[in-house]
Amino acid sequence: MIRFSLFGIPVEIQPFFWVVTALLGGATYADSREAFLAVSLFVIAALISILVHELGHALTGRKLGGGYATIMLTSFGGLAMNQGGRFTRHQRFLMIAAGPGAGFAFLLVIIVILSLIFGGADVMALTSRELFGIRMPFRTNELVDFLNDKPFMHLFLGNLLWINFWWGLVNLLPVMPLDGGQITDLYVKPQRRVFLIGLVAASAMALYGFLKMGLYPGFLFGFLAWQNYQNMKSVSWQ
Ligand SMILES: [Zn+2]
Known part of the structure; x- marks a missing residue:
């Protein structure tokens, strides 16, 4: 069991979180060093994304109604709790919506940072390829070369985009x-x-x-x- 604290909120990661996330990342087929590294990158991307999501819930809950906020990562993803907090229905709505909201905001931040470095058009081409499998032409070779040079960075970025978009939608x-x-x-x-x-x-x-x-x-x-x-x-x- 791993325990630490983020922005003053205790976080607990149960062993099964690693097992299930690694299975989701294709651990069953990981028969080489590269494949094992790819699964590890998926697990790290999922860990960061779920923490961002749960922090959205927990920090909003702490701001709105107090209570004792905790985050737990289990085999079925994450869980943020505000024990003892008193919330109106509208506040509850804000608290729930803040999780997916934080995930989509994180996605937007990644896209904006990449766009500042490589230009919006090419980042749109990358995003539509990673998220929807639509192959749009790249305007320059800058981003393509960067990703070809660093295949694991490519994989990690792809995971971050994919998890924050698709898991965010499915969760709604x-x-x-x-x-x-x-x-x-x-x-x-x-x-x-x-x-x-x-x-x-x-x-x-x-x-x-x-x-x-x-x-x-x-x-x-x-x-x-x-x-x-x-x-x-x-x-x-x-
Ligand atoms: Zn949530």
């Missing part, structure tokens, strides 16, 4: 306990309906995951669908 799906689900829970009553929405959205994602993205996203959303179904059965319609 209306599925409990993702941030999108928690926002739904603030505004949709009765709570049974929140879990019903979660069940439908997670089932659709599980199907899409198995068909298009691979086993892990399929299983993850299959598990969330099952969890939402169990919760739906246990709360009343009132």
Whole structure:
């Protein structure tokens, strides 16, 4: 177990965080030094991105309602808690939205810094290639040469862009306990309906995951669908 403190907020990283993140990064196929390094870079990129996200929650919570803020990284990503804080519904919304908000702001900062160095057009070309697989022509060779010279930097930047964009979007799906689900829970009553929405959205994602993205996203959303179904059965319609 690793424990440290960031901006006065205690952070705890459980052993399973490393295991699951390494598996997500392709640890099962890492049979060479280069492949092992690539998995390590993915884990570092995920660690930084999740910490930024959870700090968004925790720092906003501390500013709005006080409480004792902590961050925990587990096998299912991160968790920020504000124990003993009292929040209105609007404050809760801000606190939840601050996580994905911090991630998207971090993404923007990376893009702006790269644009200042290599020019906006080429950074747009890189971003659309890394995020959507769209191949736009580069105007100069500067960025391409830089990335070819430093393949691991290329991989690391690609991971940072990908994680902060796609994980950020997926996390906004209306599925409990993702941030999108928690926002739904603030505004949709009765709570049974929140879990019903979660069940439908997670089932659709599980199907899409198995068909298009691979086993892990399929299983993850299959598990969330099952969890939402169990919760739906246990709360009343009132
Ligand atoms: Zn979050």
